[in-house]
Amino acid sequence: MPAGDIPARLMPVSEALSRLLDSASPFRAVRDLPLSECRGQYLAHDVVSRVDVPAFDNAAVDGVALRFADLDEPGLTLPMPLRIAAGDPPATLMPGQVARIFTGAPVPAGADTVLMQEDCELADGRVRLPGRDRVSAGQNIRPAGQDAGQGQVVMERGQRLTPQALGLIASVGCATVTVNAPRVLILTSGDEIQAPDETPLPGKIFDSNGPLLEQLLRQSGFPDCRREHLPDDPAMIENTLTRVLTDPQQRPDVIISTGGVSVGEEDHLRAVLEKQGRLDFWRLAIKPGKPFTYGHVDGIPLFGLPGNPSAVLVCYLMLVLPTLRRCCGAASVLPAPLSLPADFAIPRPGKRQEYLRVRCVNQGGQLSLEKHPNQSSGMLSSAVWADGLAVVPVGATVIAGDRLDYFSFAHLLN
Numbered sequence: 001m002p003a004g005d006i007p008a009r010l011m012p013v014s015e016a017l018s019r020l021l022d023s024a025s026p027f028r029a030v031r032d033l034p035l036s037e038c039r040g041q042y043l044a045h046d047v048v049s050r051v052d053v054p055a056f057d058n059a060a061v062d063g064v065a066l067r068f069a070d071l072d073e074p075g076l077t078l079p080m081p082l083r084i085a086a087g088d089p090p091a092t093l094m095p096g097q098v099a100r101i102f103t104g105a106p107v108p109a110g111a112d113t114v115l116m117q118e119d120c121e122l123a124d125g126r127v128r129l130p131g132r133d134r135v136s137a138g139q140n141i142r143p144a145g146q147d148a149g150q151g152q153v154v155m156e157r158g159q160r161l162t163p164q165a166l167g168l169i170a171s172v173g174c175a176t177v178t179v180n181a182p183r184v185l186i187l188t189s190g191d192e193i194q195a196p197d198e199t200p201l202p203g204k205i206f207d208s209n210g211p212l213l214e215q216l217l218r219q220s221g222f223p224d225c226r227r228e229h230l231p232d233d234p235a236m237i238e239n240t241l242t243r244v245l246t247d248p249q250q251r252p253d254v255i256i257s258t259g260g261v262s263v264g265e266e267d268h269l270r271a272v273l274e275k276q277g278r279l280d281f282w283r284l285a286i287k288p289g290k291p292f293t294y295g296h297v298d299g300i301p302l303f304g305l306p307g308n309p310s311a312v313l314v315c316y317l318m319l320v321l322p323t324l325r326r327c328c329g330a331a332s333v334l335p336a337p338l339s340l341p342a343d344f345a346i347p348r349p350g351k352r353q354e355y356l357r358v359r360c361v362n363q364g365g366q367l368s369l370e371k372h373p374n375q376s377s378g379m380l381s382s383a384v385w386a387d388g389l390a391v392v393p394v395g396a397t398v399i400a401g402d403r404l405d406y407f408s409f410a411h412l413l414n
């Protein structure tokens with residue numbers, strides 16, 4: 001499509017997402033990291049357990065270990081010559097005896113059941129036991145390999161390293177993991193943009209997209225990001241792209257730009273992309289975010305987000321992040337939305353699928369969605385007020401009580 005031509009139809013969001021996911025190729029950049037440094041990142045390789053977890057049958061409670069077959073009528077009293085604490089080596093229990101045992105300690109060979117100390121009477125090296133009818137054979141024993149078996153894949157490539165995943169990986173004896181480590185270049189654009197620490201100048205605005213995108217990336221597991229700013233000058237945009245693509249120290253794996261992709265005379269990014277690389281598609285039926293642009297330069301994917309900050313937020317969460325996750329090998333790239341009633345109306349059908357900045361509120365135990373009164377894509381205060389996005393499909397109208405798909409920010413960034 002020659003630069004300047006405007007496509008007759010806006011591409012549906014679902015089609016754009018399918019095309020992005022289909023085009024996602026695995027990241028080549030990976031890095032070995034200690035567990036303490038990789039929270040939130042995505043595994044590049046499966047994690048295989050080095051051991052059985054637990055490594056041995058162990059007591060789930062503080063009490064006594066015995067043979068179920070030794071139990072009889074209530075009141076039977078047996079000698080307790082053994083004492084086994086967590087960390088002790090394996091021991092053996094003789095028939096007709098019980099062992100004092102503590103939570104996490106190895107169940108001695110010969111024992112098959114553990115009773116809680118509250119259910120017995122311990123005195124003078126002997127134990128008075130309950131009757132067999134009050135006990136189940138095998139109770140209170142956590143069997144070896146219950147959590148993970150030696151050689152078992154416990155975490156798969158593409159899975160995210162949550163705190164609980166890191167705990168599991170440590171439990172199977174792995175101290176480092178290999179994570180995807182794409183370098184992301186954030187390109188903000190526009191002659192009107194100033195850094196937030198500069199003196200405000202007439203006609204200029206402070207850059208919010210740069211900090212917004214950088215923190216979105218960090219929070220979603222992509223800490224290796226760098227920012228550059230582009231003026232509204234095609235030659236300088238070309239030079240910057242050539243420099244970063246040809247210098248191995250700077251060459252990114254992904255580029256995310258903001259601004260300069262609409263139809264104005266100062267919107268040059270798309271034209272440069274077409275000249276220097278390949279434009280895959282442009283203009284979606286999404287609100288905010290209509291001028292969303294996707295292409296490649298020298299084989300590197302470039303997501304061209306619009307300049308309006310809330311369009312950046314929506315396009316990142318709904319289109320860019322799912323694609324990055326797929327490049328990491330993730331099977332699931334978007335959370336399932338909740339279906340919640342709206343407490344507002346949208347009387348006129350729209351031509352674009354709209355992502356409203358909403359809050360989920362609890363009224364007397366019933367959850368419902370409240371919409372920020374100002375949905376301008378130039379505003380970020382509404383995105384701070386909101387805790388998620390509600391989706392209004394193309395052509396739909398809404399009356400209060402209608403259910404909408406709702407994605408919380410916490411869930412989207414989880």
Ligand SMILES: Nc1nc2c(c(=O)[nH]1)N[C@H]1C(S)=C(S)[C@@H](COP(=O)(O)OP(=O)(O)OC[C@H]3O[C@@H](n4cnc5c(N)ncnc54)[C@H](O)[C@@H]3O)O[C@H]1N2
Pocket residue numbers: 188189190192193205206207208209210258259260261262263264267288289290291305306307308309311377378
């Ligand atoms: N004639 C038309 N005009 C516009 C259309 C259209 O279809 N026809 N689409 C509108 C829509 S929708 C959007 S969204 C914007 C997006 O335009 P661009 O992607 O080219 O973005 P810019 O024009 O460069 O910037 C838009 C807006 O965002 C501000 N901005 C840019 N960068 C930053 C930054 N780093 N931090 C904070 N704010 C930023 C910029 O100053 C503009 O106000 O186009 C509409 N126009």
Ligand code: MOO
Pocket residue numbers: 286287288289290291306308310311377378
């Ligand atoms: O698609 Mo734009 O972000 O609505 O203003």
